[in-house]
Amino acid sequence: MLYYLLLPLLLILLIVLQSTITDIVFSNYFVFEMSLVVVIYTGFHLDLVKGTILAFFLGFVLDCVGGSVPGLFAFVYIIIFWFSFFISDLLDTEKTHVIIFFSFFCALLKEIILNIFYYLAFDVNLLLDAHYIIFMQALIISLVAPLLFYLMDRTGIFIYEKKV
Amino acid sequence: MFFLKKYKIIIFISVLLVSVLIMITYNLKYGTDKSFLRKIVLETVSPAYEVLSGSIQSVQDAWLRYILLVGIQEENRNLKKKINELKAVIVTYQEGYQEAQRLRKLLSISENNKYRFIAARVIGREQAALSRTVLINKGSSDGLKNGMPVIAYPGLIGRLIDVSWHVSRVLLFIDENSNIDAIVQRNRTQGIVSGAGSRGMIFKYISKTQDVKEGDVVVSSGMGGVFPKGWLIGRVIHVDKQSAGLFLKINVAPFVDFSKLEELLILSSEETVVE
Numbered sequence: 001m002l003y004y005l006l007l008p009l010l011l012i013l014l015i016v017l018q019s020t021i022t023d024i025v026f027s028n029y030f031v032f033e034m035s036l037v038v039v040i041y042t043g044f045h046l047d048l049v050k051g052t053i054l055a056f057f058l059g060f061v062l063d064c065v066g067g068s069v070p071g072l073f074a075f076v077y078i079i080i081f082w083f084s085f086f087i088s089d090l091l092d093t094e095k096t097h098v099i100i101f102f103s104f105f106c107a108l109l110k111e112i113i114l115n116i117f118y119y120l121a122f123d124v125n126l127l128l129d130a131h132y133i134i135f136m137q138a139l140i141i142s143l144v145a146p147l148l149f150y151l152m153d154r155t156g157i158f159i160y161e162k163k164v
Numbered sequence: 165m166f167f168l169k170k171y172k173i174i175i176f177i178s179v180l181l182v183s184v185l186i187m188i189t190y191n192l193k194y195g196t197d198k199s200f201l202r203k204i205v206l207e208t209v210s211p212a213y214e215v216l217s218g219s220i221q222s223v224q225d226a227w228l229r230y231i232l233l234v235g236i237q238e239e240n241r242n243l244k245k246k247i248n249e250l251k252a253v254i255v256t257y258q259e260g261y262q263e264a265q266r267l268r269k270l271l272s273i274s275e276n277n278k279y280r281f282i283a284a285r286v287i288g289r290e291q292a293a294l295s296r297t298v299l300i301n302k303g304s305s306d307g308l309k310n311g312m313p314v315i316a317y318p319g320l321i322g323r324l325i326d327v328s329w330h331v332s333r334v335l336l337f338i339d340e341n342s343n344i345d346a347i348v349q350r351n352r353t354q355g356i357v358s359g360a361g362s363r364g365m366i367f368k369y370i371s372k373t374q375d376v377k378e379g380d381v382v383v384s385s386g387m388g389g390v391f392p393k394g395w396l397i398g399r400v401i402h403v404d405k406q407s408a409g410l411f412l413k414i415n416v417a418p419f420v421d422f423s424k425l426e427e428l429l430i431l432s433s434e435e436t437v438v439e
Contacts, residue, residue, distance in 0.1 A: 012205070016212045020220055052177055056184065064205035071187030078181060121192055 003050065008057055014038065015061050030137045033107070035062055037141060037148045039077045040106055043084020044093040045156075055081035069121075076113050080106050096146045103145035107138030266427050269317035274429060279392070281315075281429040282306055287331070289425075296339035296359060297322075298425055303330040307432055311390055315429045316420050319396025320344075320384055324430065336422050337365055337397065345387040346397050348380045357382060357397055357416060365398055367414035374412065376403055382416050392431065 014035060022032045035058050042051040059074030066073070084106065091098050111127070111134045118124045127134065274281045284306075288299035302308055304327050312324045314334045322342065326333035335342055342359040346367065355370045370376055380400040386393025396419050404413035 008208075012209050013212055016209060016216055019213070020216050024220060024224065048173055049176060052180060056180055060201075061205055061209070064202045065209055069188055070191045070202055071184045075181075075184045075188060078184065 004053070007054060008061075011035075011054070011058050011061050014058070015065050019065065030133065030140060032144075033137070033141050034144075034148060035077070036080065036107060036110060037103060037145045038152070039080050040084045040103055040145070041149055041152050043081045044088045046085075048085060051081050051085060052078055072114070072117060076110050079113060080110060083109070099146050099149055100142045104138050104142035107141050108134070111138070263426075266317070270315075270427055270429050273315060273317060279431050280433045282308065282432050284332075284428050284430060286425050286428065290333075296336040296342075296361065296422065297325070298334045298336065298422075300332050300334060300428060300430075301330070302430065303328045303332050305329045308332050308430055309432075313391045313395075313431045315395070315431055316425055316427070319398075319419050320391060321418070321420050321422065321425070321428070323390060334428070337418060338362075338422055344391060344397065345385045346382050347385045348376055348400070349383050350380050351375055354385055354387075355414075360415075363415065364401070364418060365416040367400065367416050368411065370412045370414055371410065372405060372412055376400060376412060376414055378403055 018032060018034045021034075022030070026032055039055050039058060042054050046054065055077040056074050059072075059077035060070070062068075062073040062077075063070045084102070087102075091102065093099070093102075115126050118126055270283065282302055284300035284302040286298050287301045290297045290299075300314075308324055308327050310324055310327050313320055314322045314324065320337070322334045322336040322339070324332050325335040337344065337357065337359055338361060339359040340361055344357050345354070346357040347354045351374075353370060353374045353376055356368045357365050358368055360366045367376070367382060378400050382397045382400065384391040384393055384395045384397060398416040398418045400414055401417045402415040407413045
């Protein structure tokens with residue numbers, strides 16, 4: 001129960017931190033999407049219900065803060081979570097290079113889903129205009145992903161005295 | 165009921181997904197501004213934003229101030245270095261300027277007289293209790309001889325007493341052994357100017373009946389053939405008429421500051437071309 005009570009608060013803090021880092025370090029040129037890595041991590045380590053709820057909340061908060069269509073990021077994050085969840089049985093998710101490549105793939109997948117949505121809804125093709133930024137953004141977050149995984153592992157050990 | 169228990173997870177996930185899709189569709193159709201949940205989330209997020217942004221802004225400001233201070237320190241160091249360099253340049257220029265001023269004065273002497281002058285630089289001083297002499301960097305190889313008058317702006321200062329090949333010694337008028345025949349420019353009263361060391365010079369053998377006043381200019385008389393006539397020697401600064409004896413006790417201050425002599429002219433011969 002504590003998980004569901006604390007979850008919204010922690011997710012809000014995560015989104016705020018993410019926005020601040022994006023603003024200060026990357027001057028809003030790249031989005032430093034830690035939330036995506038969190039979703040992938042939960043896909044590897046949490047059960048289906050908890051992870052889906054987390055992905056939904058996280059996406060929804062991001063929708064509200066980021067100003068996109070409410071529900072869009074929630075939908076995308078749920079898809080990413082499911083994808084990570086079902087594929088985690090096939091991968092050695094402790095390996096750094098697996099984390100990097102999978103994060104990179106998921107970052108691109110997320111952009112592709114968003115692009116398809118915007119194309120269908122608003123007839124806008126983001127990939128054509130911002131493919132370099134999207135690629136760099138995916139690369140940066142995938143390279144940082146192992147560190148974030150490690151930090152989340154340590155947090156889990158600190159709270160539960162074992163890995164999540 | 166058994167069906168619900170068995171598939172509750174799938175049902176829950178499906179409901180959530182359908183909800184999300186409905187949410188998207190609804191917001192696409194009716195716009196996002198009216199979303200109540202959105203306002204709730206934004207209201208919740210804003211305090212966290214303020215706290216985090218404020219903290220980071222403080223750190224950022226402190227860092228920028230630090231960077232600024234480091235920059236200022238570096239700039240300060242460079243400016244101090246520059247100031248020292250410029251001070252050295254200014255000293256050089258001042259030295260050159262003052263030398264030029266002195267040489268110009270000497271040149272004005274040589275241009276206004278039809279004498280042959282030899283310029284020399286002071287290279288040493290001897291200011292013992294009884295002796296007031298300076299060494300110059302010219303000697304007999306430059307045409308100097310014993311007894312030649314030595315001039316510094318604006319008048320006479322002494323004569324050569326020791327002439328070596330490349331160095332000579334000048335006996336200054338303030339030396340106790342120096343005597344020169346002189347007259348008061350105003351009324352041509354004649355006497356002898358003798359050196360008095362640090363007290364300057366004394367104008368001797370002037371009768372108490374003579375009219376000599378403070379401020380009178382004393383010039384060379386030309387008697388004796390050593391010093392040319394009419395060259396400035398000094399100014400009367402004190403006349404003591406109360407003293408015992410037949411003569412006045414007259415103190416004369418030289419026009420030249422003997423402690424600051426640097427360049428001199430030696431009058432080598434009369435009525436010749438200026439060199």
